[in-house]
Amino acid sequence: MNVGIIGSGTMGSGIAQVAATSGCKVKLYDTNQAALDKAKAALEKILNRLIEKGRIDEAEKKRIQNNIQYVDSLKNLSDANLTIEAIVENIEIKKKVFSELESYVSEDCIIASNTSSLSIASIAASLKNPKRCVGIHFFNPAPLMKLVEVIPAIQTSYETLEKAIDTIASWKKTVAVAKDTPGFIVNRVARPFYGEALRIYEEGLADFATIDHSLKTLGGFRMGPFELMDFIGNDVNYTVTETVFTAFYFDPRYKPAFTQKRFAEAGYLGRKSGIGYYEYDENGNKVEGDDVALRSVEGSLAQQIFDRVLVMLINEAADALFLNIASAEDIDNAMTKGVNYPKGLLAWADEKGIDWCVKKIDELYNEYHEDRYRCSPLLRKMNRENKTFF
Ligand code: NAI
Numbered sequence: 001m002n003v004g005i006i007g008s009g010t011m012g013s014g015i016a017q018v019a020a021t022s023g024c025k026v027k028l029y030d031t032n033q034a035a036l037d038k039a040k041a042a043l044e045k046i047l048n049r050l051i052e053k054g055r056i057d058e059a060e061k062k063r064i065q066n067n068i069q070y071v072d073s074l075k076n077l078s079d080a081n082l083t084i085e086a087i088v089e090n091i092e093i094k095k096k097v098f099s100e101l102e103s104y105v106s107e108d109c110i111i112a113s114n115t116s117s118l119s120i121a122s123i124a125a126s127l128k129n130p131k132r133c134v135g136i137h138f139f140n141p142a143p144l145m146k147l148v149e150v151i152p153a154i155q156t157s158y159e160t161l162e163k164a165i166d167t168i169a170s171w172k173k174t175v176a177v178a179k180d181t182p183g184f185i186v187n188r189v190a191r192p193f194y195g196e197a198l199r200i201y202e203e204g205l206a207d208f209a210t211i212d213h214s215l216k217t218l219g220g221f222r223m224g225p226f227e228l229m230d231f232i233g234n235d236v237n238y239t240v241t242e243t244v245f246t247a248f249y250f251d252p253r254y255k256p257a258f259t260q261k262r263f264a265e266a267g268y269l270g271r272k273s274g275i276g277y278y279e280y281d282e283n284g285n286k287v288e289g290d291d292v293a294l295r296s297v298e299g300s301l302a303q304q305i306f307d308r309v310l311v312m313l314i315n316e317a318a319d320a321l322f323l324n325i326a327s328a329e330d331i332d333n334a335m336t337k338g339v340n341y342p343k344g345l346l347a348w349a350d351e352k353g354i355d356w357c358v359k360k361i362d363e364l365y366n367e368y369h370e371d372r373y374r375c376s377p378l379l380r381k382m383n384r385e386n387k388t389f390f
Helices: 010-021 033-052 058-066 074-079 091-104 120-124 158-170 191-202 208-219 225-232 234-247 258-266 299-322 328-338 345-352 354-368 377-384
Strands: 002-006 025-029 068-071 082-085 110-113 133-138 147-152 174-177
Touching (some): 002 010, 002 074, 002 091, 010 033, 010 058, 010 068, 033 058, 033 068, 058 068, 082 091, 110 158, 120 133, 147 158, 174 328, 191 208, 191 225, 191 234, 191 258, 208 225, 208 299, 234 258, 299 328, 299 377, 345 354
Parallel strands (some): 002 025, 002 082, 082 110, 147 174
Antiparallel strands (some): 133 147
């Protein structure tokens, strides 16, 4: 299979590695020669590291490298069966590139976008044949993250969707099919992990380290919300939240937090700037341990923090199912394979009990009387009917 990738930045170069490893002939295109050179050098480094770890041998390295051609003209992608665009997140620029690309490729070439926040329908509309357009959304780093969201636009043909799913599955990725709505699955369902943690902090209930500690020890999350926001970057994470909030017509459930806005404005971006909610050394390691502050955390406070964040996540996952954003299996797979949650949220809801979930979320609503804490109608209905998700 011939694959054309447009944009050789973080995502494009990672996707190229995935496709080339699976035996596809890849052409990686960028307008910026320096970006192409950087992608090539980065791949060499990654493959050398894999050799050191004994995961691949020299022949495999050569095979992967020989499967990727670095090209500086869009015309070079004319023999592609599938193209995946991973350029700057700007609808006007993407549309221009898509309509030019369509003039070079064959009629049955699938034209996909890796966009995180734009609608696939709006991108597809730039094509003469929008039926061939689909969203194929990888997670960073693409070679390591198992999940890929595949998003059909309302224009996408069934054939295009099927081909996209089959191709991505053949690249040994887990596919979750998502409706063309803001944040797709992961970037929507994960919002309360950050948002509720920030809210708990803003109410003065606990500090960053205590909140992180609660979610890690009681929930089994690999990183706490503040550690994760520092890792992602407060600028990037804040922008995703604000984009989702705006795209949902200002639904209070997705409301961004001033705390994070101020951190982003101050340049306290996290790991990459040396300071965020925590301090980092030049190697990106946290400077201070969080143990001292945590020895005095009361068990009941930790439980209260964990329950509150978890129930908000479960409510979001349930509401995504209620609104047919994806199947229950795909919603749970998305969170375990896209952001490494210890369990799928719907399976977690079953484990806790739907009655527990409804009670907890109603307690929050009764306390605050904010729409943010409204219980998903699906959870309420399931509770009435004594049902479980699986
Ligand atoms: P990046 O900034 O690392 O790379 C973008 C590349 O596109 C650059 O090398 C740039 O030179 C090139 N480019 C810009 N305009 C171009 C054009 N007209 N033609 C060809 N090349 C062009 O960006 P990144 O992070 O790789 O993101 C790319 C896309 O992937 C965006 O749509 C983003 O929303 C999406 N995405 C990003 C994720 C992330 O964690 N960074 C995760 C999932 C999706």
